Amino acid sequence: MTTTTPPTGPLALPSGEEPRRNPLGAFARPTATAGWRSWMTSVDHKRIGIMYGAASLFFLLIGGFEALLIRVQLAQPDGQLLSADAYNQIYTMHGTTMIFLVVMPIGAAFMNYLIPLQIGARDVAFPRLNALSFWTFMGGGIVLNSSWLLGGGADGGWFNYAPNNGVVFSPSHGIDFWNMGLLITGIASLVGAINLIVTCLNLRAPGMTFFKMPVFTWMGLVTQFLLLFAIPVLTAAQFLLLFDRLFGARFFDTSAGADPLLWEHLFWIFGHPEVYIMILPAFGVISEIMPTFSRKPIFGYPFMIFSGIAIGFMGWGVWAHHMFASGVGPLSVAAFSVSTMFIAVPTGVKIFNWLATMWGGRLKFSAPMLYSVGLVTMFTIGGLSGVTHAVAASDTQQTDTYYIVAHFHYVLFGGALFGFIGGWYFWWPKVFGYVLNDRVGKVNFWILLIGFNLTFGPMHILGLQGMPRRIYSYRDGYGFNLWNFVSTVGAFIIAVSFLIFFWNIVRSRRAHVRSGATMVADPWDARSLEWSVPSPTPAHNFDVVPTIRRLDDFWHRKYQEDAGGKLVRVATSEEVAQPGNGEGVHLPSPSYWPLVLSAGFPFVAWGLIFNLWLCLVGGILVVAAIYGWVLEPSTAPEAHRGSDDHDPDDHPAPTDDGAAATPEEAALVD
Amino acid sequence: MTETTLSDELDDARALEQRSERAAAYADGPDGHDHHATNTGISNPKLAMWVFLGSECLLFGGLISTFLLYKHNNQAGGPTPHELYDIELTSISSFVLLMSSLTMVLAVSAIQRGEHSRLRLWLATTAILGATFIAGQVYEFQVFVKEGLGFTTNAAGSAFFALTGFHGVHVSLGIVMLLSALVLSLAGRIPQARAEAVEIVGLYWHFVDVVWVLIFTVVYLIP
Ligand code: HEM
Ligand SMILES: [Cu+2]
DSSP states (O other): OOOOOOTTOGGGOOTTSOOOOOTTSTTSOOOOOSSHHHHHTOOOHHHHHHHHHHHHHHHHHHHHHHHHHHHHHHSSTTOOSSOHHHHHHHHHHHHHIIIIIIIHHHHHHHHHHHHHHHHTOSSOSOHHHHHHHHHHHHHHHHHHHHTTTTTOOOOSTTTTOTTTTSTTTOOSSHHHHHHHHHHHHHHHHHHHHHHHHHHHHHOOOTTOOGGGSOHHHHHHHHHHHHHHHHHHHHHHHHHHHHHHHHHOOOSSOGGGTOOTHHHHHHHHHHHHHHHHHHHHHHHHHHHHHHHHHHTSOOTTHHHHHHHHHHHHHHGGGOGGGGOGGGTOOHHHHHHHHHHHHHHHHHHHHHHHHHHHHHTTSOOOOOHHHHHHHHHHHHHHHHHHHHHHHHSHHHHHHHTTBHHHHHHHHHHIIIIIIHHHHHHHHHHHHHHHSSOOOHHHHHHHHHHHHHHHHHHHHHHHHHHHHTOBSSOSOOOTTSSOHHHHHHHHHHHHHHHHHHHHHHHHHHHHHHHHHHHOOOOOSOTTOOOSGGGGSOSSOOTTSOSSOOOOOSTTHHHHHHEEEOTTSOEEEOSOHHHHSOOOOOTTOOOOOOOSHHHHHHHHHHHHHHHHHTOHHHHHHHHHHHHHHHHHHHHOOOOOTTTTSSOOOSOGGGSOOGGGGSOOOOHHHHHHOO | OOOOOSOHHHHHHHHHHHHHHHHHHHHHOOOSSOOOOOSSSSOHHHHHHHHHHHHHHHHHHHHHHHHHHHTTOOTTSSOOHHHHOOHHHHHHHHHHHHHHHHHHHHHHHHHHTTOHHHHHHHHHHHHHHHHHHHHHHHHHHHHHHHTTOOTTTOHHHHHHHHHHHHHHHHHHHHHHHHHHHHHHHHTTOOOGGGHHHHHHHHHHHHHHHHHHHHHIIIIIIOO
16 A cells, blocks of 8 residues: 655645645656647546547548448449458448447537536536546447458447357457457446436536526436446347357357347347437437527427437337347237337427427528438438338338338438537537538538438338348349449448538638637527637636526526517627636646556457457556556645546545544544 | 426526525535535435446346346256255355345444444455355355356356356455455545445445345246
8 A cells, every 4th residue: 555644644634735646656647738648638528529529530431431332332233342251341340330439429529528518517527537438439449440450340230140140150350359349338338428427417507407408418418328228238248249259158159059039139128229329419419509590499398308308218118129020929029019109209209399499480501500400301201211110010021121221321320410410510619619611511511411312312212122231242133223323322422521521621720710810609699508608618618607597598698588578689699608717717637547547448358359468468557547546646626626536535524624633533644 | 406497586596595505515615525516415426336336237137137048048968057056055145245235334334433443344344244255156156167067068057157257246346345445444545524435335335235136036046
């Protein structure tokens, strides 16, 4: 035990004094606030949000490249680009990447950045854990994609059904990378979920009751609960798979009488809620955009919240609709068919609330609004084809055809991703201090919309014509040629639209620098708290923690009803925005340990695959980091202000007010 | 704090009241319990532990379902766990584990009253009881293997070792936490004001015990 007792003993450390130092010095906290190191060690929820966003864009490039490979292969009959084996790996990794490394982390990016701001908190409840969850996510992503360099990717589809996921049918290590990569990202999601749940429950500003929280924060909270309960189910299944593949257990060994449905059940009990984990944050995003650009409050706020909660609950009762063709028996099929129909109800409620929000509003179709409307229409198409899957009779015809591929891309791409892109355009000025060019944004939208529908629309037809999913090639003369070609052209149009997006970033930034203007706090005349602080958001968020009186408090400080009940402007945004110097606000300083700790996980994974000695490296990193984490001194003299997860020793103990420690406690310190 | 009130005045009043309450909490600083003023009144670490345990339920749920599915499945040969149970032994070690929950309660109440040597005594006792349980499990595993039921023998064996093994790992982590608390206490780093740290370890420990009650029932008692 390293005791570094100052003469008076740690218990008598008066607040304001230099924090406890460790003799190893190595435990001193990093202090850089600029440069790449400051990013690696940052514990600021905003920087972590930005890093989540950047990482997911990077993985989007990988996943998008894989998608293009798929489409080039299928552009014509008898495609020769990829072997059957390579094709299996590429669509599996495409789906896995898009779901776990793109859509989920984009959601995490928004939730990390916005939730503390929207509830008036200085940071999340546990800033260092927040950094841990980001770096652990990166570790998982690296393990997953390292498979390309180390012998090939997983090849069993993103759900890797048993027994195809066993060593008999998939003897390469691809599925081990998949399995352990996702186990690691699962840790990241779990840590993040705990953190954000505690943040929402505990750190709301004075007066910010639950029913004054913005819809985005609400959807984020529901999402975190879904993660909290869904991830461990997948984790359980993945441990079983790991035991099977690496240690010869018999969970999915059908030759030893194992039940292949076990994997399917566990996977989809996770997998169906996962769909809502991906879509609810996007619903939250457009629930902020639509009222702002309709100049009306969100219609039916409580309905929005309760339908979100209802989706969260009902999502658990419908998983077997993924298994209608698996032979689960007629009773289950009927029951799950009905329960699946019901879940369309709260989703429908949301759609009608958005429409009612726009109804009679003064609509302004800026880029964020276009994407939001795009989400509603594309998601509705995807939802309608979803209802046709809920009918078991039609599902047995559609399952494993391109009709399904069309369906889930309308939901996940046309739904989730459209919403998030709208969110980028909307919050970009808040995060980076400049507005993305709106005209380019609109062009970007229309090209994406056209490319998207060209790509995935024809897949409905291909599916109904009977083109199976997950085939690496098809013969001439089946009638698949035309629509496959159209679809491939569409995919390249999508790619172009993303290039336009990246170009817009560069171009708008340049224009902003050239103009030399400073960014206003509230460019859209928006409603929620994050718009009351300067853009880009200062490190300490709020100079003064706001007191909340009602829903959309920020808006109501700008607008009030006159005698006739008409909304009139009573203050400019500048008048009600916070000035922002943040003097005297204490924030937790950066830390190395989240990075070191998460660096341990990939080594454990690689070690299990290649050489157990690597596990030792990973284990040492993890244990050393835990030790460093616990011993790391805090820089917080007054830790009870603001939020930090540092060493509780720095919380002023009763003795801090200068009184001597009790004799008993004093005796302990020697 | 969950209700919507339609009247703005009421809201105003409540908000201001809360504001002054929290302001007071901030200004007072040390309140003897050394946590932040939180909306729920539960400190962040404690709430985090509750939330984490919520997710653990699902992890064990998955493993228990797997066991229920496979408990009689020995199509690959070998015995099933049910043929090998030594119910007396397991009952004793289950009893030992349950007693450790009692000593854990005593540890928490000791530190809440500021009785440091009692805290250490009960922490050590809890750890020893936990270790006794683990020893029983190791012994049981080794007997099973000798009788021909290993982790890879058949589906029932895999399911049995995975479920009870996962629980064993949880108990072992709990023992590490108990010992860390003990060491910290010896170093003088758990003053009465930080009783909550012990309480949080206690939450985890009780959870692991409760899960064992469930596992014991499902695995050993139900034929
Ligand atoms: C450029 C845009 C995209 C294109 C052209 C594209 C294309 C495709 C195609 C053709 C397949 C079917 C592969 C097969 O079954 O043989 C597929 C599968 C899949 N895609 Fe995409 N996709 C795109 C974006 C996305 C996005 C944004 C997501 C978001 C979650 C996504 C998720 C999936 C999933 C989960 C699968 C299933 C993989 C499997 O069966 O294991 N895709 N994609
Ligand atoms: Cu589903």
